Amino acid sequence: MATIEFWGGVGVIGGSKILVQQDGYRVLLDIGIDIPSGGDLFRLPVRPRPGRELADRLRLGAAPALPGLFAPEALEPGSPLAEQAGETAVFVSHPHIDHVGLAGFVRPEVAVHAHTEAVDVLTALAATGQGLTHGEPDWRRLTDHQRVVVGPLEVECVPVDHDVPGASGYLVHTPDGTLAFTGDYRFHGHHPQRSWDFVDRAAGSAVLVTEGTTLGWENPSGRRRDxxxxxxxxxxxxxxxxxxxxxxxxxxxxxxxxxxxxxxxxxxxxxxxxxxxxxxxxxxxxxxxxxxxxxxxxxxxxxxxxxxxxxxxxxxxxxxxxxxxxxxxxxxxxxxxxxxxxxxxxxxxxxxxxxxxxxxxxxxIGCSGHASQDDLHHMLERLRPATVFPIHTTSPTRLHPPQGMRRVLAAYGARYTFGGDAI
Missing domain, CATH: 3.40.50.10710 (Metallo-hydrolase/oxidoreductase)
Incomplete structure (x- = not known):
């Protein structure tokens, strides 16, 4: 049975980390720095302790406590998280810190994937002194609609429109149906058709995990800037x-x-x-x-x-x-x-x-990099998943699915079936 766990993005904007498992094989969608709604304990003027960046975050519950994900040298000596687990692959949706910030701590045998244009951005940042903490993983480049097999799971990279090159959503095809993960996306940027193409490709998925950043924002004018x-x-x-x-x-x-x-x-x-x-x-x-x-x-x-x-x-x-x-x-x-x-x-x-x-x-004079509330609801009408998990938002209850669609408010670290039931 395929299961889903949420290790970030729950009740907050940012920090997405969605774990899909089946038969001991694991796919982690995004691996971002957590941005707590109550205030980031590591915000300026606090400076993370060199060599203890990940260990300190794990101690405070600000990183996912997943065995076999992180390099042992980044953990506390003797940490049980250093033990190997089933085959794991990480898929990054785009090069923003709240989606990729912990990728430098991943153990070398865990494959870390991203769209090739996103990798170009990440390698350029690293070359100019703006790279990830603890170095860069061995990036596996993906192209539009490329698929990667991880045991019984097959992950498809699908471009979306966001405010950074290489932004992608992912379709995780499993024996229990398809999980669609939007990453961060919008329908009012330079390439809106990319996001609508993702919606059409994901239509009828068993599960949709969508960012809902703007659900927590007030917009008195009612007008979406583009x-x-x-x-x-x-x-x-x-x-x-x-x-x-x-x-x-x-x-x-x-x-x-x-x-x-x-x-x-x-x-x-x-x-x-x-x-x-x-x-x-x-x-x-x-x-x-x-x-x-x-x-x-x-x-x-x-x-x-x-x-x-x-x-x-x-x-x-x-x-x-x-x-x-x-x-x-x-x-x-x-x-x-x-x-x-x-x-x-x-x-x-x-x-x-x-x-x-x-x-x-x-x-x-800016405009948002995230889908508007109206566009999120139009997307649901068009995509029609059986179950939707709104994450990456302070107000998930403001996402109102059409009749017949199940909305589930994820709990941090909890495990769910593809039908949305907690295990």
Whole structure:
């Protein structure tokens, strides 16, 4: 009998880890860092202890206590979790820390898979000093619709639309039916058809495990913003900013990076990235990425209206080196889902305090990387699984399945049948 366990993403946004087992064979879907709703004990200014990153997380229940998954040297000496278990394979949906952050601790004999475009992003991050804790696994690259056999389980990689290259959902085909796992996805990005194609390919699955991030969000306007809104608002900000435009954008959103480069170029401006970000972008194919080290400070100060600069959110005093504040009126910072990500981040308050001290208005223009509440419900109508588990959300009860469909609210570490019954 095939079973399902949830070792993350339960009642919180992020941290997805879904274990599917049959006859001693195991498939783990995602292996992310847990982001507890009550507050991450390892958030800044806390620094994880070198060499004890995983062991300390396991001690606090902030990593999955699964035997045979992690390398013994990353565990407490003598830990029972070091004992080998049945054949195991890990499948990562996309390169965001809450879905891949623990992959560096996986024992070498456990295969770790991801879409080839996601692996490109992860290897570029590692090459520029932004890699995973404890190193990189031996990535197994997957292509669209490629299948991997793990004993009686067969796992199919299906692309979806998200705000990072290589985002994929997975279909786990078992003798008890198919489990469809969405990963993180949306229907309003640069490639919405990918997500609808996933829905159609997963139609009629026995089980759907879906992220439901936006179920916990309020949207008073009732209107869903999309990438066309973001592009329009960036173009408008360029037009309305007489001085230097500062930009906070998530570099892993390579589609948006390329769109912004084109929009800025049409407005007669060049985007200037931090050295680390520029190096990363070049490795993922954005060859025209201009590093701050390549632009003389005198040139930037002489003509700030010709540039868009991405500041380093971890080096806020470096804002003083830019043509902003006294003597340089008209600067604005456009926040397009970059870092710091928002008020829930410890870095947000000092970030906005520095902007206020320098008289730099903050203009937020982003859109979500996650499916809207309406799209989630349209997806359910179209996919029609027998059972749905909403995870990766603070409000799973807001997902209302059509009549005849069973919704199950997963408990952490509990085991379920494909019919949704707890064992």
């Amino acid at each position: 990438e066309s809104d973001v592009a329009r608002d960036f173009a408008r900000a360029l037009e309305e900013t007489p001085g230097l435009l500062l930009l906070s954008l998530y570099p892993r959103d390579v589609d948006r990076v390329r769109a912004f480069l084109e929009i800025a170029g049409a407005a007669g401006r060049r985007i200037v990235w931090t050295e680390q970000v520029a190096a990363f972008l070049r490795l993922v194919g954005v060859e025209q990425a201009l590093s701050a080290a390549e632009l003389p400070a005198a040139e930037l100060r002489a003509e700030p209206d010709r540039y868009v600069v991405m500041p380093d959110p971890d080096d806020l005093p470096s804002l003083l080196d830019l043509p902003v504040g006294d003597g340089y009126p008209g600067a604005t910072l456009v926040h397009a889902n970059g870092e710091p990500l928002g008020p829930f981040e410890p870095r947000w308050a000092p970030f906005t305090d520095w902007l206020a001290a320098l008289g730099i208005p903050l203009r937020q």
